[in-house]
Amino acid sequence: MKMNFSEEVSGALHFERPVVALESTVIAHGLPYPQNIETAYKLERIVRENGSTPATVGIFDGEITVGLNDEQLEILATSPVVKKVSRRDLPIAAARKYSGATTVAATSFLAHAAGIKVFATGGIGGVHRGDLTDVSADLPELAQTPMLVVCSGAKIVLDLPATREWLETHGIPVLGWHCNNMPAFYSRSSGLAVDQRVDSSREVAAIVKARDDMGLQNAILLTVPVPDQFELPTDEVEAVLKEAMALAEKENVKGKETTPYLLSKMSELSNDKTLAANIALLENNARIAAEISLRIER
Numbered sequence: 001m002k003m004n005f006s007e008e009v010s011g012a013l014h015f016e017r018p019v020v021a022l023e024s025t026v027i028a029h030g031l032p033y034p035q036n037i038e039t040a041y042k043l044e045r046i047v048r049e050n051g052s053t054p055a056t057v058g059i060f061d062g063e064i065t066v067g068l069n070d071e072q073l074e075i076l077a078t079s080p081v082v083k084k085v086s087r088r089d090l091p092i093a094a095a096r097k098y099s100g101a102t103t104v105a106a107t108s109f110l111a112h113a114a115g116i117k118v119f120a121t122g123g124i125g126g127v128h129r130g131d132l133t134d135v136s137a138d139l140p141e142l143a144q145t146p147m148l149v150v151c152s153g154a155k156i157v158l159d160l161p162a163t164r165e166w167l168e169t170h171g172i173p174v175l176g177w178h179c180n181n182m183p184a185f186y187s188r189s190s191g192l193a194v195d196q197r198v199d200s201s202r203e204v205a206a207i208v209k210a211r212d213d214m215g216l217q218n219a220i221l222l223t224v225p226v227p228d229q230f231e232l233p234t235d236e237v238e239a240v241l242k243e244a245m246a247l248a249e250k251e252n253v254k255g256k257e258t259t260p261y262l263l264s265k266m267s268e269l270s271n272d273k274t275l276a277a278n279i280a281l282l283e284n285n286a287r288i289a290a291e292i293s294l295r296i297e298r
């Protein structure tokens with residue numbers, strides 16, 4: 001597969017230095033401007049400050065790009081033609097020379113192909129509420145791509161118990177960073193148990209190594225609760241979400257537009273409190289992923 005690398009990322013990969021992949025759907029379709037571009041830069045800076053190399057993934061005129069320059073980040077953050085690219089969209093974007101922001105599924109696939117082992121994001125996709133047949137391509141990707149994905153659980157708009165079951169059925173270990181329960185994105189706990197609590201990057205690295213020694217091809221999900229000063233009470237989140245979902249139905253929002261729509265409505269309805277929490281957890285996850293990447297064997 002042809003891929004373009006930034007000099008920084010190709011150097012790090014060549015010399016087997018630690019790298020953390022970052023997704024771009026959150027920039028293009030998850031956060032509003034200008035917080036999206038600010039966050040994109042900030043996440044890269046955090047990864048560097050913690051001794052690792054950031055590799056944000058995106059697609060420009062059909063070219064898969066790992067490690068983006070400022071101009072490319074700006075395009076993702078501002079251009080209305082940037083598509084949301086999940087696994088199914090990859091060949092289409094490449095052949096038709098589209099520009100796209102990559103989801104957790106597409107970023108995992110591309111980062112793995114590039115030789116990257118750690119990936120930081122906010123929330124993964126999962127099983128949707130109400131429609132249990134609407135399953136994000138993120139889940140099957142995690143079942144077949146040996147990445148360490150650092151996140152704060154699944155997006156809040158999903159059916160968290162059903163998503164948790166899916167992960168279990170498909171052999172994806174769920175680790176809790178200093179916690180016993182899976183986080184619920186804006187809230188620190190969903191009440192759903194993780195498979196193993198971990199309290200250090202050394203412990204995480206040991207589990208990743210054991211997976212690789214066994215030749216298991218699945219991802220490992222390291223779930224990290226939102227920093228407590230940004231946590232939102234579950235009932236407040238639920239109230240705002242219900243309202244946003246009702247609006248989405250009224251306006252007939254469907255398919256891949258659903259998440260971006262709900263996130264922006266929730267931010268509006270919560271006086272940007274959900275937005276602040278989203279940014280805080282993204283930053284925190286990038287930092288932890290960077291720390292762990294220093295311990296992962298390449």
Ligand code: PSU
Binds near residue numbers: 031103125156256
């Ligand atoms: N979680 C968020 N914001 C987001 C996403 C997840 O809080 O923008 C993005 C991620 O890129 C994820 C994608 O991979 O949404 C999943 O979309 P879908 O459910 O359409 O597969």
Ligand code: MN
Binds near residue numbers: 135255
């Ligand atoms: Mn879907």
